[in-house]
Amino acid sequence: MGATEALREDHRLAWRLEALIVACCERLEAGGDVPLGDIEAISGVIDGFMDAVHHAREENTYFACVGAYGMASEIRAFLIEHEFARRVAAKVARHAARWRAGEDAREPVCRFLRAYATFLRDHMTKEEAFFDEAEEALSAEEEAEMRDYFAAAGPDAAAARRAEEAIAALEAAPWSQGGAVRR
Numbered sequence: 001m002g003a004t005e006a007l008r009e010d011h012r013l014a015w016r017l018e019a020l021i022v023a024c025c026e027r028l029e030a031g032g033d034v035p036l037g038d039i040e041a042i043s044g045v046i047d048g049f050m051d052a053v054h055h056a057r058e059e060n061t062y063f064a065c066v067g068a069y070g071m072a073s074e075i076r077a078f079l080i081e082h083e084f085a086r087r088v089a090a091k092v093a094r095h096a097a098r099w100r101a102g103e104d105a106r107e108p109v110c111r112f113l114r115a116y117a118t119f120l121r122d123h124m125t126k127e128e129a130f131f132d133e134a135e136e137a138l139s140a141e142e143e144a145e146m147r148d149y150f151a152a153a154g155p156d157a158a159a160a161r162r163a164e165e166a167i168a169a170l171e172a173a174p175w176s177q178g179g180a181v182r183r
């Protein structure tokens with residue numbers, strides 16, 4: 001597996017996260033209940049995996065390497081979208097904290113989670129087409145070198161494992177049944 005495939009692997013986890021977010025919002029908007037702890041777990045996966053691991057892999061390593069082959073406008077757009085996603089994620093965390101403090105923050109939590117799910121769908125669809133193109137340009141050595149670099153970052157591997165466990169636990173929660181596995 002090269003670096004491109006490793007990023008596709010991250011995306012497979014992110015698509016599961018997207019489905020969970022949609023299921024969570026649908027439940028809340030229908031007046032149902034989703035435990036706040038589960039929403040905090042979603043927020044934890046967004047911050048601890050999507051941003052700290054996946055976006056960092058793309059920004060610090062992959063885009064930097066692929067940029068040598070051109071595709072600068074696509075990369076610039078992806079970086080702006082990552083920045084947008086960080087702001088949305090911060091809003092989710094802030095309103096979840098208000099909810100934790102006893103305020104009624106369900107509506108903004110839902111609104112920003114919906115925005116995050118929309119970001120995920122749009123961004124990952126474009127990026128996956130970009131990965132196909134980048135894979136053609138990258139040499140086998142570059143793919144292997146970046147993959148080894150990802151693998152050498154021990155805390156990232158641990159964070160990815162934790163995210164996978166958190167997602168599997170959320171998929172087993174009663175509120176996500178039937179809504180979380182669409183892909």
Ligand SMILES: [Fe+2]
Nearest residue numbers: 055058078127
């Ligand atoms: Fe990205």
Ligand SMILES: [Fe+2]
Nearest residue numbers: 054058124127
């Ligand atoms: Fe990505």
